[in-house]
Amino acid sequence: MKALMEVQDYLFSSRDVGDWDGEEEQVADQMNAIYHAVWSVIPDDTATSEVELLLSQLWQQLSADSLVLEASEEELIDWSIAFVENQLAAEPEPSDEDEDDEYEYEYEE
Numbered sequence: 001m002k003a004l005m006e007v008q009d010y011l012f013s014s015r016d017v018g019d020w021d022g023e024e025e026q027v028a029d030q031m032n033a034i035y036h037a038v039w040s041v042i043p044d045d046t047a048t049s050e051v052e053l054l055l056s057q058l059w060q061q062l063s064a065d066s067l068v069l070e071a072s073e074e075e076l077i078d079w080s081i082a083f084v085e086n087q088l089a090a091e092p093e094p095s096d097e098d099e100d101d102e103y104e105y106e107y108e109e
Contacts, residue, residue, distance in 0.1 A: 003044035037077040038084045
């Protein structure tokens with residue numbers, strides 16, 4: 001559960017973000033501000049694995065291009081909060097086990 005987790009365990013240093021042409025410190029600072037902001041909107045009873053997935057998805061979205069350097073911190077935080085809220089509100093995808101239940105198997109003897 002998120003209530004048992006600490007946001008500090010997921011924050012970035014300039015070494016963690018990869019190569020950003022000398023802007024690694026700014027990227028790390030932006031991402032840390034975003035993670036702090038979204039942390040407050042994730043319910044405390046959210047599973048640890050779901051929190052980790054949300055943060056990973058958020059990093060993947062924002063690190064895909066230079067948007068994290070070009071947009072203002074406020075814009076990034078607003079977008080990130082909306083992203084996390086949408087992910088939390090989305091219906092969970094069925095697992096492979098659920099899909100098997102949809103089919104009837106006929107066995108030949």
